[in-house]
Amino acid sequence: NAGVTQTPKFQVLKTGQSMTLQCAQDMNHNSMYWYRQDPGMGLRLIYYSASEGTTDKGEVPNGYNVSRLNKREFSLRLESAAPSQTSVYFCASSEVAAGPSTDTQYFGPGTRLTVL
Amino acid sequence: RKEVEQDPGPFNVPEGATVAFNCTYSNSASQSFFWYRQDCRKEPKLLMSVYSSGNEDGRFTAQLNRASQYISLLIRDSKLSDSATYLCVVDSNYQLIWGAGTKLIIKP
Numbered sequence: 001n002a003g004v005t006q007t008p009k010f011q012v013l014k015t016g017q018s019m020t021l022q023c024a025q026d027m028n029h030n031s032m033y034w035y036r037q038d039p040g041m042g043l044r045l046i047y048y049s050a051s052e053g054t055t056d057k058g059e060v061p062n063g064y065n066v067s068r069l070n071k072r073e074f075s076l077r078l079e080s081a082a083p084s085q086t087s088v089y090f091c092a093s094s095e096v097a098a099g100p101s102t103d104t105q106y107f108g109p110g111t112r113l114t115v116l
Numbered sequence: 117r118k119e120v121e122q123d124p125g126p127f128n129v130p131e132g133a134t135v136a137f138n139c140t141y142s143n144s145a146s147q148s149f150f151w152y153r154q155d156c157r158k159e160p161k162l163l164m165s166v167y168s169s170g171n172e173d174g175r176f177t178a179q180l181n182r183a184s185q186y187i188s189l190l191i192r193d194s195k196l197s198d199s200a201t202y203l204c205v206v207d208s209n210y211q212l213i214w215g216a217g218t219k220l221i222i223k224p
Contacts, residue, residue: 042214107159
């Protein structure tokens with residue numbers, strides 16, 4: 001039981017490049033989330049998916065797109081990376097099928113992204 | 117004013133001491149409160165939920181003060197392994213709002 005896995009762990013991009021961050025969970029959770037964490041700031045929600053087939057914007061969605069590929073997988077895509085997107089990205093999942101729910105969230109190990 | 121505010125610390129505490137820190141929130145309608153722990157360069161993990169009546173889990177005690185709109189975390193008999201950043205999380209308008217965290221360093 002791996003919990004929540006993310007790939008890659010580290011990535012360096014040049015401005016304008018695109019990439020997709022992958023996330024998978026094996027806990028049969030309904031809801032999945034993408035957050036970014038920047039120094040001195042709390043986690044900020046980028047997008048979430050309350051159930052398979054649905055996605056919704058969070059607090060900071062600009063510059064990102066997501067796909068809930070199936071119940072297990074939720075990917076985050078940066079179409080044209082900018083230096084302001086340098087951050088640590090966390091994927092999370094929770095059991096409850098409701099908005100950004102108040103259920104316990106389980107996090108992946110994170111992706112450290114640097115955009116030059 | 118930020119919706120959820122925490123003292124960033126660091127709190128430098130000798131091993132065995134008791135330490136407490138607070139988290140203030142701005143939405144008086146908030147109903148759910150949590151403390152998560154985040155080790156350096158790791159992901160956050162749930163430490164405990166905070167209930168209206170307060171709750172205790174071993175050496176950790178969490179309390180809610182609705183009148184003053186803050187939650188607190190008390191750690192007794194602190195261990196070296198308690199060194200981490202403690203994140204306060206509060207629901208607001210069906211979203212979870214995360215504090216920036218309080219860094220705790222336990223010294224031998």
